[in-house]
Amino acid sequence: MDYIQLSRAPLFKGISAEEIGIILSDVPYRIRKFMAGTLISQSGESVNSLMVVISGVVKGEMVDYAGRVIKIEDIPAPGALASAFMFGNRNRFPVNVIAVSEGELLLIDKQDFLRLLMKNGVILVNFLDMISNRSQFLSEKIKFLNFKTIKGKLAQFILQKAGKELSSVSFDITQNDLADFFGVARPSVARALGEMEHEGYLEAKGKNIRIIDKEGLARLTRD
Amino acid sequence: MDYIQLSRAPLFKGISAEEIGIILSDVPYRIRKFMAGTLISQSGESVNSLMVVISGVVKGEMVDYAGRVIKIEDIPAPGALASAFMFGNRNRFPVNVIAVSEGELLLIDKQDFLRLLMKNGVILVNFLDMISNRSQFLSEKIKFLNFKTIKGKLAQFILQKAGKELSSVSFDITQNDLADFFGVARPSVARALGEMEHEGYLEAKGKNIRIIDKEGLARLTRD
DNA sequence: CCTGATTTGTAACATATGTTACATTTTTGT
DNA sequence: ACAAAAATGTAACATATGTTACAAATCAGG
Numbered sequence: 400m401d402y403i404q405l406s407r408a409p410l411f412k413g414i415s416a417e418e419i420g421i422i423l424s425d426v427p428y429r430i431r432k433f434m435a436g437t438l439i440s441q442s443g444e445s446v447n448s449l450m451v452v453i454s455g456v457v458k459g460e461m462v463d464y465a466g467r468v469i470k471i472e473d474i475p476a477p478g479a480l481a482s483a484f485m486f487g488n489r490n491r492f493p494v495n496v497i498a499v500s501e502g503e504l505l506l507i508d509k510q511d512f513l514r515l516l517m518k519n520g521v522i523l524v525n526f527l528d529m530i531s532n533r534s535q536f537l538s539e540k541i542k543f544l545n546f547k548t549i550k551g552k553l554a555q556f557i558l559q560k561a562g563k564e565l566s567s568v569s570f571d572i573t574q575n576d577l578a579d580f581f582g583v584a585r586p587s588v589a590r591a592l593g594e595m596e597h598e599g600y601l602e603a604k605g606k607n608i609r610i611i612d613k614e615g616l617a618r619l620t621r622d
Numbered sequence: 623m624d625y626i627q628l629s630r631a632p633l634f635k636g637i638s639a640e641e642i643g644i645i646l647s648d649v650p651y652r653i654r655k656f657m658a659g660t661l662i663s664q665s666g667e668s669v670n671s672l673m674v675v676i677s678g679v680v681k682g683e684m685v686d687y688a689g690r691v692i693k694i695e696d697i698p699a700p701g702a703l704a705s706a707f708m709f710g711n712r713n714r715f716p717v718n719v720i721a722v723s724e725g726e727l728l729l730i731d732k733q734d735f736l737r738l739l740m741k742n743g744v745i746l747v748n749f750l751d752m753i754s755n756r757s758q759f760l761s762e763k764i765k766f767l768n769f770k771t772i773k774g775k776l777a778q779f780i781l782q783k784a785g786k787e788l789s790s791v792s793f794d795i796t797q798n799d800l801a802d803f804f805g806v807a808r809p810s811v812a813r814a815l816g817e818m819e820h821e822g823y824l825e826a827k828g829k830n831i832r833i834i835d836k837e838g839l840a841r842l843t844r845d
Numbered sequence: 846c847c848t849g850a851t852t853t854g855t856a857a858c859a860t861a862t863g864t865t866a867c868a869t870t871t872t873t874g875t
Numbered sequence: 876a877c878a879a880a881a882a883t884g885t886a887a888c889a890t891a892t893g894t895t896a897c898a899a900a901t902c903a904g905g
Contacts, residue, residue, distance in 0.1 A: 535710050
């Protein structure tokens with residue numbers, strides 16, 4: 400089995416391939432091989448084991464009420480599957496999980512995994528980090544979705560990037576990705592930026608922003 | 623100390639007041655009394671201990687770039703503070719935490735808390751449940767924020783509540799709360815519902831909805 | 846350095862939602 | 876059962892954003 404690949408997984412961060420071998424010799428686990436196209440788990444099914452993709456790629460698919468596929472998220476090795484849904488009140492898969500390529504999964508039953516967490520502090524911290532990171536990412540995203548105007552979102556984004564000292568910022572993502580993150584249309588982002596420039600809040604030149612009126616931007620975040 | 627109150631805390635769910643006493647005799651902890659108005663933690667400060675409100679009420683306040691207070695969230699006893707921010711990459715308070723009334727906090731240092739988690743399986747599961755529930759709640763919220771139209775959000779909400787079998791649904795929250803959850807204005811929710819009725823998707827009578835065209839609703843969730 | 850691909854800026858127009866205001870209905874407390 | 880409060884249904888109007896399309900600018904690979 401590919402312990403090297405596993406040692407790159409967030410769950411096993413800071414643990415060498417050899418150590419992983421030792422750890423796994425002490426906890427019941429299963430390996431499940433899958434072929435491209437296999438349905439690995441179904442939406443609504445309860446999540447009763449930890450699942451780590453050892454090799455290959457799987458994807459999550461939401462299925463709507465008419466049976467049509469809506470959204471897709473890829474999880475390549477060595478990612479973990481549905482780790483935020485192993486615990487909590489609604490511990491069921493939120494999506495169908497389907498193999499994109501052939502590959503292998505590491506499965507550890509929930510009870511065995513709990514024992515592992517209690518035995519190995521590094522894995523415990525790694526797991527806590529994983530689900531906490533997810534929460535933190537989602538919180539951040541909601542913060543932006545909650546601003547009602549695009550200018551508000553942009554102002555928040557720019558001020559946050561600039562921090563207290565800096566007076567210029569350089570976007571490291573495209574307008575397209577930014578628009579996706581905000582949940583708005585791309586030309587609307589461009590327009591909002593343009594307007595903010597005309598209104599004297601900033602000077603925009605491609606991805607580089609010079610902040611002119613920090614106070615004013617702060618006001619915009621209050622929609 | 624008020625172990626009875628603590629036994630109602632999600633972290634100590636399923637553990638009796640006496641057992642809590644025993645557990646706490648074995649792990650270093652501190653009690654911090656606070657008076658109304660005290661600043662308990664500051665936004666940006668790193669979260670290096672577990673904090674449980676034993677008595678009293680605290681609130682979280684976001685502070686904007688001009689120093690003005692924006693949003694508030696109350697955490698009454700026996701809630702935990704910033705539990706989703708103890709771990710993960712950005713383990714800092716996202717808000718200022720301020721005492722609303724006088725009260726007491728239970729503090730356990732992160733390292734000691736980790737030892738406790740490894741020693742006590744019930745607390746471990748409770749904590750995992752707490753942070754997972756948060757993730758799940760946030761995911762759910764984002765799902766709704768991602769629908770571009772209010773009709774889409776409503777359709778999703780109704781179908782989800784109805785499940786596969788039921789053909790009628792009863793809202794258990796007010797339009798106002800629904801509007802907040804969706805991040806839209808209240809009259810817009812009412813209007814969207816009205817339109818969906820005219821368009822023959824459903825029959826709305828106060829909080830009671832009879833689904834007429836399930837297929838059509840499903841189509842709406844595809845915006 | 847050149848060329849094709851990606852990203853950005855901008856425009857015209859359509860539309861969903863916000864805002865404000867009020868009447869009506871339902872719920873709550875006594 | 877009543878009065879007061881809360882929630883709901885609607886309307887008119889303002890506006891932010893979406894949509895589509897295209898040209899200009901920038902980037903990436905050979």
